Each structure stands twice: as C-alpha cells, then as structure tokens.
Amino acid sequence: MIVKVFGKKITYTYLKNKLVDLWKPSEPLTLIDLGCEYFIAKFSNQASLHKALHEGPWFVAGNFLSVKKWEQNFVPDTSILTHTAIWARLPQLPTEFYDRQILEKVGEKLGSLLKIDTCTSAALRGHYAHICIQVSLEKPVKTRVRIGNHIKRVVYEGDKILCNDCGRLGHTLLKCPHKQMAKQPNDDNNTTTTKTNGEPTKPATSWQVVTFPRKKGAGKMPMQNGQQHGHNHLKVPPGKSI
Known part of the structure; x- marks a missing residue:
C-alpha cells in the first residue's frame, strides 16, 4: 500500500520504526521510498495489511498518516492529497x-x-x-x-x-x-x-x-474497536476512505 505523512517531512528510518511501532506486524515490514514523501509499505501477512488499511486513523509525530491501496501507474510527483x-x-x-x-x-x-x-x-x-x-x-x-x-x-x-x-x-x-x-x-x-x-x-x-509535546512512541490515540459499550470509538463507515 502507499503511505504519506501529511504536512511533515519524515526520514526513512524514523518512519519505518514508527510504522512498526504502530502496526506491530507479525512479519518484517518492507518500506520503499518513492520520492515526494510517498512510500510503499509491503506486508506478507494479509491480517497486518488489513490492520494498517482499516484500523486508523494513524498519526506519526502528531501528523496524519495517509494510507491507501497500491494503484497502477502511480506517479508521486503528480499525486494530490485531497x-x-x-x-x-x-x-x-x-x-x-x-x-x-x-x-x-x-x-x-x-x-x-x-x-x-x-x-x-x-x-x-x-x-x-x-x-x-x-x-x-x-x-x-x-x-x-x-x-x-x-x-x-x-x-x-x-x-x-x-x-x-x-x-x-x-x-x-x-x-x-x-x-x-x-x-x-x-x-x-x-x-x-x-x-x-x-x-x-x-x-x-x-x-x-x-500543539503539545507527544510522549515517546505515541503515534496513535488509544482506541477500541467493536460495538458501542459506552467507551468505544466510531469507525469510518463502509465505503468511505481517506
């Protein structure tokens, strides 16, 4: 899938470490720099991919992390985040x-x-x-x-x-x-x-x-998934994407 940190330039090493910390994949994460602050994140496990795509929103250093499925003929320098x-x-x-x-x-x-x-x-x-x-x-x-x-x-x-x-x-x-x-x-x-x-x-x-200082390793607000039980969070309705 394609990822991009919104509004902030992030180094490759820092981003990879943060993504591993956020997603905790069961297998090694492969990250490829495409240029223009876009990266490809590859998973060999479908469950890890599903988590990264659908259990957000995710934040890196306080900035929104855009994630979307890989698309053919993707050109980083002409892609526009809307x-x-x-x-x-x-x-x-x-x-x-x-x-x-x-x-x-x-x-x-x-x-x-x-x-x-x-x-x-x-x-x-x-x-x-x-x-x-x-x-x-x-x-x-x-x-x-x-x-x-x-x-x-x-x-x-x-x-x-x-x-x-x-x-x-x-x-x-x-x-x-x-x-x-x-x-x-x-x-x-x-x-x-x-x-x-x-x-x-x-x-x-x-x-x-x-703005406020973030704790080390804090990339995503504590969330709970599932049905409402007084403390649960809203999920993005089916059909909506970022």
Whole structure:
C-alpha cells in the first residue's frame, strides 16, 4: 500500500520504526521510498495489511498518516492529497453535550467523523470534547459550530499545518497559495472584535491550533474497536476512505 505523512517531512528510518511501532506486524515490514514523501509499505501477512488499511486513523509525530491501496501507474510527483484526518477540540462544552449521538452530528458538521476520544465519550475529559474528523484540504476548516442554542469554537491539533490567512490545512501563511489582498486600513470586515467582561475576543474568522509535546512512541490515540459499550470509538463507515 502507499503511505504519506501529511504536512511533515519524515526520514526513512524514523518512519519505518514508527510504522512498526504502530502496526506491530507479525512479519518484517518492507518500506520503499518513492520520492515526494510517498512510500510503499509491503506486508506478507494479509491480517497486518488489513490492520494498517482499516484500523486508523494513524498519526506519526502528531501528523496524519495517509494510507491507501497500491494503484497502477502511480506517479508521486503528480499525486494530490485531497483530504486529511485531524483531531479537533470543542473547549468548554457543556456536559450535557458529551453524548455520542450529539458528537456524531457535530463531527459531520465539521467534516466526516472518524472517531471520538474515549475520555470524551465517557464525559471524563471535562475541559473539552475531543473528536477526530476527516476534512478537505481544498476548503477552509470551520472555526465555530452550532450545538443547540450554543455556538462553540473549534480548535485544531497539529504543528504548522493550518494557514491563519485562508483557513486551509496543509500549509502555513508563509507558503499560502491563496493569500488575500491586503485590506485597507478602514476595512474592518471579519476583523472586528467584541468585548466580553471588558476583554476583547478573537474575531469570528480566527483559526486556532493547539500543539503539545507527544510522549515517546505515541503515534496513535488509544482506541477500541467493536460495538458501542459506552467507551468505544466510531469507525469510518463502509465505503468511505481517506
């Protein structure tokens, strides 16, 4: 199958070690560098291949690992990654919204819901709800979502993956291909701030990202598969792929 780490250059040795740590194949993993940050991962055991293809999403050094079946006539320098998976936080979410069905609907508003953090589904996290979603790289990500009568902000997790100008994932402001024309000094559209308790708030179009140090060997959030038993995660519906 073909793999690529989204948004970050990873050395061959580091990537191979991380993939072995993530997938724990029962046989030696063969990894071939195709160039342009694309690699071929080969398995001799069908069960190991199935796990790598279907039990994600996977993350390497905090960045999404795109995986797909091998395709004929694949050319790395012309291949375009159109979607990515990313963890999103909903800070200060009222506890009554820590409900599987509600969070499913929230995830679908933001993109395609992949999984819900165990602590979130069990309402144990407290500070924020934590969901993994698949989003398009061609559209700005959403900064807010309506839940009942509440409008909650959305914070995305990652390192140098979100442009604060166009709101798209995959690049930063310095390399933004969608840079907007500089606004005139008197043009305050989308930049007006309001005050809450005397303190200015961020504008409605402000995209926010949170980064944090990851523990050694932490490539994939703890997951459980299977039917719902209060703490299980959502699986990607059949027919959907990344």
